[in-house]
Amino acid sequence: MKxxxxxxxxxxxxxxxxxxxxxxxxxxxxxxxxxxxSDPLSSWNDTSxxxxxxxxxxxxxDKNHPNFIPVIDRIATFDNDGNLWAEQPAYFxxxxxxxxxxxxxxxxxxxxxxxxxxxxxEGDMEELKKQGEHGLIQLVMAxxxxxxxxxxxxxxxDWVSTAKHPTKNVTYDKLVYQPMLELLQYLRANxxxxxxxxxxxxxxxxxxxTEIYGIPEExxxxxxxxxxxxxxxxxxxxxxxxxxxxxxxxxxxxxxIQKIIGKKPxxxxxxxxxxxxxxxxxxxxxxxxxxLYVHHTDAEREWAYDRESHIxxxxxxxxxxxxxxxTVIDMKNDWKVIYPFEMx
Amino acid sequence: MKxxxxxxxxxxxxxxxxxxxxxxxxxxxxxxxxxxxSDPLSSWNDTSxxxxxxxxxxxxxDKNHPNFIPVIDRIATFDNDGNLWAEQPAYFxxxxxxxxxxxxxxxxxxxxxxxxxxxxxEGDMEELKKQGEHGLIQLVMAxxxxxxxxxxxxxxxDWVSTAKHPTKNVTYDKLVYQPMLELLQYLRANxxxxxxxxxxxxxxxxxxxTEIYGIPEExxxxxxxxxxxxxxxxxxxxxxxxxxxxxxxxxxxxxxIQKIIGKKPxxxxxxxxxxxxxxxxxxxxxxxxxxLYVHHTDAEREWAYDRESHIxxxxxxxxxxxxxxxTVIDMKNDWKVIYPFEMx
Numbered sequence: 001m002k003x004x005x006x007x008x009x010x011x012x013x014x015x016x017x018x019x020x021x022x023x024x025x026x027x028x029x030x031x032x033x034x035x036x037x038s039d040p041l042s043s044w045n046d047t048s049x050x051x052x053x054x055x056x057x058x059x060x061x062d063k064n065h066p067n068f069i070p071v072i073d074r075i076a077t078f079d080n081d082g083n084l085w086a087e088q089p090a091y092f093x094x095x096x097x098x099x100x101x102x103x104x105x106x107x108x109x110x111x112x113x114x115x116x117x118x119x120x121x122e123g124d125m126e127e128l129k130k131q132g133e134h135g136l137i138q139l140v141m142a143x144x145x146x147x148x149x150x151x152x153x154x155x156x157x158d159w160v161s162t163a164k165h166p167t168k169n170v171t172y173d174k175l176v177y178q179p180m181l182e183l184l185q186y187l188r189a190n191x192x193x194x195x196x197x198x199x200x201x202x203x204x205x206x207x208x209x210t211e212i213y214g215i216p217e218e219x220x221x222x223x224x225x226x227x228x229x230x231x232x233x234x235x236x237x238x239x240x241x242x243x244x245x246x247x248x249x250x251x252x253x254x255x256x257i258q259k260i261i262g263k264k265p266x267x268x269x270x271x272x273x274x275x276x277x278x279x280x281x282x283x284x285x286x287x288x289x290x291x292l293y294v295h296h297t298d299a300e301r302e303w304a305y306d307r308e309s310h311i312x313x314x315x316x317x318x319x320x321x322x323x324x325x326x327t328v329i330d331m332k333n334d335w336k337v338i339y340p341f342e343m344x
Numbered sequence: 345m346k347x348x349x350x351x352x353x354x355x356x357x358x359x360x361x362x363x364x365x366x367x368x369x370x371x372x373x374x375x376x377x378x379x380x381x382s383d384p385l386s387s388w389n390d391t392s393x394x395x396x397x398x399x400x401x402x403x404x405x406d407k408n409h410p411n412f413i414p415v416i417d418r419i420a421t422f423d424n425d426g427n428l429w430a431e432q433p434a435y436f437x438x439x440x441x442x443x444x445x446x447x448x449x450x451x452x453x454x455x456x457x458x459x460x461x462x463x464x465x466e467g468d469m470e471e472l473k474k475q476g477e478h479g480l481i482q483l484v485m486a487x488x489x490x491x492x493x494x495x496x497x498x499x500x501x502d503w504v505s506t507a508k509h510p511t512k513n514v515t516y517d518k519l520v521y522q523p524m525l526e527l528l529q530y531l532r533a534n535x536x537x538x539x540x541x542x543x544x545x546x547x548x549x550x551x552x553x554t555e556i557y558g559i560p561e562e563x564x565x566x567x568x569x570x571x572x573x574x575x576x577x578x579x580x581x582x583x584x585x586x587x588x589x590x591x592x593x594x595x596x597x598x599x600x601i602q603k604i605i606g607k608k609p610x611x612x613x614x615x616x617x618x619x620x621x622x623x624x625x626x627x628x629x630x631x632x633x634x635x636l637y638v639h640h641t642d643a644e645r646e647w648a649y650d651r652e653s654h655i656x657x658x659x660x661x662x663x664x665x666x667x668x669x670x671t672v673i674d675m676k677n678d679w680k681v682i683y684p685f686e687m688x
Contacts, residue, residue, distance in 0.1 A: 072560060149602055193562070206606045216416060217606035218537070228419075229595040229621055236621075236628050238602050251573040252477060258493055258582050259568060260604055262550045264559035277573055284580050 040080040040186040042336075043179045044342075049334045052327045053183065056074055056290045060266065061190050067288040069266050071191045076267035077257060077275065077278060078184070080198035080205060080222075081314040082163075082293050083271040084167075084213065088303040090311065092172045093200050094136070096159050100143035117142070140201075141242040145225055150202060150235040156207035171343070173212050178340045180294075181267075184213055192267060195219045197257060199249040203240075221256050223248045249274045254281035265289070271296065272312040283324065291326035293317060298332040301342075384530040386680075387523045387687075393678045396671045397527065400634045404610065409600055411632040413610050415535045420611035421601060421622060422528070424542035424549060424566075426656040427615045428557065429520040430509075432647040434655065436516045437544050438480070440503050444487035461486070475486055482587070483601050484545075489586040493547060496584055500551035514685070517556050522684045523673075524638075527613075536611060540603060541565045543618055544591040561607075565600055567592045593618045598625035609633070615640065616656040620664065627668065635670035637661060642676040645686075660688050 044050040059067040060074065071241050081087040101111065101120045111117030117137035119127035128135065144152065164171055184194055194215055198205060201223030210217055226241040254277050257265065268275070268282035272293035280289040295314065296305050309316040321328050329335070337343055385436055388394040403411040405417065425431040445455070445464045455461030460479035463471035472479065488496065509516055528538055542549060546566030554561055570585040590647040592600050598621050601609065612619070612626035615638040623635040639658065640649050665672050673679070681687055 028445070075562070159444070202603070218419070218604070220606065227599055227602065229598050229625070231624060233622070234624075236598070236624050238599060238632070254573050254580070255571055255582060258571065259546070260562070263565065280575060280578075280580050281573070284578075 006048070014155060022344075025249050036054075041179065041182050043182055045334055045336055047330075047334050049327055049329050053186075053290070053292075055094075056267075056288075057186065057190050059288070068123060069287045073263065073287060074192040074265060075261060075263060075265045076187050076192045076194045077197040077221075077253075077261075077265040077269070077282070078180075078194065079197050079270035079272070079275045080200055080209070082296065083269060083275070084184075084196070085121050085172070086302065087170075087312050089167065089306070091200070092165075092175075093204055094139075095163065095166070096156065096204065097140070097143045097222040099159055099163050100155065104143070131163045137244070141225075144201060145240045148239055149227070150237065151205045152203055152240055152336070156204055160208045163332050173338060174210065174341055176212055177294075177335070178337050178343065179335045180269075181213070181340070184215070185265065188214070193219065195221055195257075195265075197221045197248065199223055199247065202248075203223075221248060221260055223252075246314065251277050253278035257281065268292070269294070270317070271342070272314050272315045274313075276317045279317070279326065280320075291321070291324075293321050293326060293328045295330055295332050298335075298338065300332075301338045302331060304332075346570050353467075369659055374490070380468055380671070384533070384575055385523065385526050389678055389680055391674075391678050392506070395674050397530075397634070397636075400536050400611075400632075401530065403632070413631045416608060417534040417607065417631060418534075419605060419607060419609045420531050420536040420627070421565075421597075421605075421609040421613070422524075422538065423614035423616070423619045423622070424540050424544055424553070426640065427514070427521075427613060427619070428524050428528075428540070428579075428681055430512075430646065431559075431656050432649070433511065435544070437548050438499065439485075439507065439510070439516070441487045443503055443507050444499065445483065448487070465677075475571040483577070485569075488545060488548070489584045492580065492581040492583055493571070496547055497551045504552045509670045517552065518685055519683060521638075521679070522681050522687065523679045524613075525557070528592075530556070530609065531607045538561065539563045539565055539601075539605060540595050541592065541622060543567055543591065546592075551645065561629040565592060565604055567596075595621050597622035601625065612636070614661070617661045618657075620661045623670065624664075635665070635668075637665050637672045639671060639672050639674055641674050642679075642682065644676075645682045648676075648677060 013093060027061055040051055041053065059065040060069040064069055078084055081091050085092070098120050101117055108117070111121060116128055116139055119131060120139070150298040160171065160173060164174060168175060175259055196205060196209065196213070196215055196219065198221070200222050202220060202224050205220050205222055206217045209215065209220065224245050225244045226243045226253065227238050228241060230237050230239055246252065247258065253275065264285045265282045266285055266287050267290045268279050269292040270278060282289050284293055293314065294301055295318070296312065298304060305312060307313065318328070320326070325341060331338070365505060385397065386393055403409040404413040406412055422428055425435050429436070429680070430453065442464050445461055449455055449465055452461070455465060460472055460475040460483055463475060464483070504515065504517060506515060507516065512519060531538060539548060540553065540557070540559055540563065544563070544566050546564055546568050549564050549566055550561045553559065553564065569585045569590050572585060573581050574581050574583055590596065590600065597619065601622065608629045609626045610629055610631050611634045612623050612638040614622060626633050627635055637658065637679045639662070640647055642648060649656060650662060652655065662672070675682070
């Protein structure tokens with residue numbers, strides 16, 4: 001009896017300690033249904049893609065496996081547009097800029113005759129395309145700068161809760177990929193620290209993607225404009241200036257990863273040539289790493305595009321993935337569902 | 345005997361589980377004296393400073409207290425030089441640059457006649473001071489750029505394990521403040537996410553401060569130079585370029601905090617006017633926040649300096665701290681010991 005008490009005491013101590021430890025989460029996972037435990041990627045078909053992901057995570061978390069990765073080095077980086085949520089017929093952030101121009105037009109009568117604003121207000125997408133990159137930058141600067149970080153955050157939050165996708169007719173936060181949500185959760189449960197590394201604006205993303213993906217603001221990396229600090233008589237603000245500071249795309253991705261995270265990812269996922277350098281950087285990790293491309297092959301449920309697309313062009317990346325044996329998701333065949341609402 | 349085996353088995357399982365858990369450290373803490381467990385800030389005297397810290401953390405972690413702060417918003421930012429470790433008679437990173445110049449001189453015969461290198465090689469500190477900021481930047485560029493991030497990291501690691509402080513005659517990692525180590529651990533145990541936000545070079549700090557403070561690389565923010573990505577025939581590297589990209593000081597601190605963390609700290613600690621804007625930004629948090637200044641008042645055990653100092657000047661900050669009721673550490677009277685080695 002005395003010895004049993006000894007065991008109980010040890011178990012009790014262990015329980016108290018674990019109750020405020022990460023293992024709490026794992027313990028609560030154990031109360032879920034067996035189905036969920038046995039298949040963390042339940043929206044994925046049993047193809048080689050899923051098997052490769054499971055095998056990598058299994059090895060990375062097995063102390064006795066040669067490909068084990070210590071928790072502190074389990075950094076995973078995910079592109080956002082076209083990788084965690086859709087990006088057609090245009091980047092969602094462009095729709096935000098267009099909607100903001102419309103909302104702000106009342107205070108800008110000059111926009112009625114001034115491009116690219118005129119094209120936006122008249123819904124003339126052909127003319128908007130003709131305005132090219134310069135027009136796009138003008139749109140972004142007019143709608144993303146000239147306010148404080150707090151004001152901008154409020155603008156984005158307001159837009160997200162009301163604006164709808166032009167063809168799918170649902171709010172944009174509904175157009176996330178269910179299988180990727182499961183992958184994020186699976187990696188998190190295995191102590192990977194997940195970062196978004198996107199060409200999208202970092203403050204745009206921070207205003208709402210935290211809620212969608214469960215990734216905290218400080219693990220979101222993106223493009224940014226210049227800012228300045230203003231003490232503002234004891235009510236300090238950070239002002240957003242109309243000048244681009246950093247484009248988080250192509251070579252910018254590994255550069256930003258090194259600047260902000262300071263170590264190489266062991267897992268990287270993207271869907272375009274803009275992610276290629278991030279995947280190359282990840283592939284050079286001293287640990288066995290995992291490079292994952294989303295290939296948009298499903299014209300029916302989503303969109304099908306790759307080598308010739310203006311948005312999310314995947315050409316060189318597809319070649320290197322084949323050459324180097326990186327994992328490529330075939331959306332049409334690998335995913336049982338695309339969006340969470342298809343599960344209802 | 346059998347039951348003893350049972351106990352041993354439980355202990356074994358417990359050991360395996362805890363071996364990959366943060367609480368490993370805490371368990372080893374439990375073997376310390378009761379005094380230490382009941383007092384997470386045992387190197388602090390029982391002055392108002394300590395009481396204010398304990399009261400803030402107590403309220404921030406008490407769900408029923410009006411000043412409760414949700415875990416996701418418990419962001420704490422700490423300056424490094426003069427705040428977590430010493431900074432006299434010059435920033436330690438300058439000693440690194442000086443030591444690197446000496447180590448690299450063999451391959452740079454031109455430095456024998458070229459300033460500021462000549463002054464460094466001849467140990468002529470007066471001449472070095474005359475070279476001013478321009479000379480300092482030349483030193484930094486010659487010793488911090490022109491290599492890859494991995495090569496630079498190796499240089500710093502090598503220096504840290506061998507170089508000694510000019511007057512204290514110990515390696516630099518010994519000159520950290522024991523009371524601040526306890527404060528970091530206390531905040532971490534209360535689910536604060538701790539960032540270093542320093543004027544020092546981010547890659548310089550990342551090479552070794554993780555081990556000293558238990559803060560992961562991705563939570564270290566600092567000044568940085570420009571970099572570029574080079575695919576390098578399948579062996580990608582990030583090259584360090586001889587141009588300053590961002591100085592993480594004064595207004596740069598809140599700007600960088602917003603860029604990289606994306607939310608306001610609830611706790612900020614610094615020791616100079618270079619930290620003032622970070623503390624002002626923190627003071628504007630919607631949550632009740634904590635602003636902490638280290639005041640160097642101990643000429644005997646450390647160094648005494650404030651309003652007139654060239655290094656770590658604390659003038660406007662001291663005025664605002666008094667005016668706004670921020671907490672100011674009086675090193676001489678608030679700290680029982682300064683460095684960990686004084687505890688032996």
